[in-house]
Amino acid sequence: MARSGAEDIDRLRRDIDRALADKLDAERVLPLLARLARATAPGSEPWLYAHRHLAEMGVEHDPWRAALFARRVLQFHEEDDGAWAVLGLAQSLLGNYRYAARAYERALAIAPxxxxxxxxxxxxxxxxxxxxxxxxxxxxxxxxxxxxxxxxxxxxxxxxxxxxxxxxxxxxxxxxxxxxxxxxxxxxxxxxxxxxxxxxxxxxxxxxxxxxxxxxxxxxxxxxxxxxx
Structure with missing residues (x-):
C-alpha cells in the first residue's frame, strides 16, 4: 500500500481509536492496524502506534509475529518499556525464557x-x-x-x-x-x-x-x- 495522505491516515487512526474504545475483537482491529502500518513512514508516530498495538493485540495468537512488531518499535525507541514487555511475553510464549527475562529486565529498568x-x-x-x-x-x-x-x-x-x-x-x-x-x-x-x-x-x-x-x-x-x- 502506498503511503497515504494525512487526511486518510487521520481517518484510519480515528477508526482504530473507535474500534479500540468499543473493544472490538482483535480480528477486526488488526487489519486496520496493518493498513496504518503500511500507510505511514517507518518511525513516525502513527507507524509506531500501529506496531505497538499489532504487537500487543497479536501476541497470544502469533507470538513470533508480535515479537517482530515489538522489535521494530525498539529500533526507533529503545526506551519503550511496553515494547520490551510485549517482547518478553512473546518470547515466554515461544519458550525462549532467557530471552524473555532479558526483555522484562529492560522493561522493568525503564518502568521500575x-x-x-x-x-x-x-x-x-x-x-x-x-x-x-x-x-x-x-x-x-x-x-x-x-x-x-x-x-x-x-x-x-x-x-x-x-x-x-x-x-x-x-x-x-x-x-x-x-x-x-x-x-x-x-x-x-x-x-x-x-x-x-x-x-x-x-x-x-x-x-x-x-x-x-x-x-x-x-x-x-x-x-x-x-x-x-
Missing part, C-alpha cells in the same frame, strides 16, 4: 514501579529459570502493589515455598483466594498443604506469565472454590 513487569520477570526467574531466590523481591513488590490480584499472590507463594518459607507461602495464598480460586491455584494450595514436596521439579506452576500491558491484564474466570480454615 510497574507491578506486571515485576511479576512476569519474577515468575520467569522462579518457574522457568530455577532462580526462586531472585524472584522473591520482584514478586513481593508486585504483590504489595496489587493486593487484590490472586494470580500475583499465587506466584509469590510458589516462590516462597521453593525458598523454604512454607508458612508465609500458605498465608499469602490463603488470603488471596479466600473468595474463590482457579484450578491452578487450588493445585498450588494442595501442593503447599502437602509440604511443597520436591519431586525434581519446581512444583505446580500457579499460572503463565500475565499479559504485559502497562496497567491492565485479562482476568481469568475464577472457579468458585473456597478453602476451609
Amino acid at each position: 514501579d510497574n507491578p506486571w513487569y515485576a511479576h512476569n520477570l519474577g515468575h520467569l526467574y522462579d518457574v522457568a529459570l530455577n532462580r526462586p531466590q531472585d524472584a522473591l523481591p520482584l514478586l513481593a513488590q508486585a504483590t504489595e502493589a496489587q493486593t487484590g490480584e490472586a494470580d500475583i499472590a499465587a506466584s509469590y507463594a510458589h516462590a516462597l515455598a521453593r525458598c523454604g518459607k512454607l508458612v508465609l507461602a500458605k498465608k499469602i495464598l490463603k488470603r488471596a483466594i479466600r473468595h474463590g480460586a482457579t484450578a491452578d491455584q487450588m493445585a498450588l494450595w494442595r501442593w503447599l498443604d502437602a509440604g511443597a514436596p520436591t519431586t525434581g521439579e519446581s512444583g505446580p506452576d500457579p499460572q503463565r506469565p500475565a499479559d504485559s500491558k502497562r496497567k491492565t491484564k485479562r482476568r481469568r474466570a475464577r472457579e468458585r472454590q473456597s478453602l476451609g480454615d
Whole structure:
C-alpha cells in the first residue's frame, strides 16, 4: 500500500481509536492496524502506534509475529518499556525464557514501579529459570502493589515455598483466594498443604506469565472454590 495522505491516515487512526474504545475483537482491529502500518513512514508516530498495538493485540495468537512488531518499535525507541514487555511475553510464549527475562529486565529498568513487569520477570526467574531466590523481591513488590490480584499472590507463594518459607507461602495464598480460586491455584494450595514436596521439579506452576500491558491484564474466570480454615 502506498503511503497515504494525512487526511486518510487521520481517518484510519480515528477508526482504530473507535474500534479500540468499543473493544472490538482483535480480528477486526488488526487489519486496520496493518493498513496504518503500511500507510505511514517507518518511525513516525502513527507507524509506531500501529506496531505497538499489532504487537500487543497479536501476541497470544502469533507470538513470533508480535515479537517482530515489538522489535521494530525498539529500533526507533529503545526506551519503550511496553515494547520490551510485549517482547518478553512473546518470547515466554515461544519458550525462549532467557530471552524473555532479558526483555522484562529492560522493561522493568525503564518502568521500575510497574507491578506486571515485576511479576512476569519474577515468575520467569522462579518457574522457568530455577532462580526462586531472585524472584522473591520482584514478586513481593508486585504483590504489595496489587493486593487484590490472586494470580500475583499465587506466584509469590510458589516462590516462597521453593525458598523454604512454607508458612508465609500458605498465608499469602490463603488470603488471596479466600473468595474463590482457579484450578491452578487450588493445585498450588494442595501442593503447599502437602509440604511443597520436591519431586525434581519446581512444583505446580500457579499460572503463565500475565499479559504485559502497562496497567491492565485479562482476568481469568475464577472457579468458585473456597478453602476451609
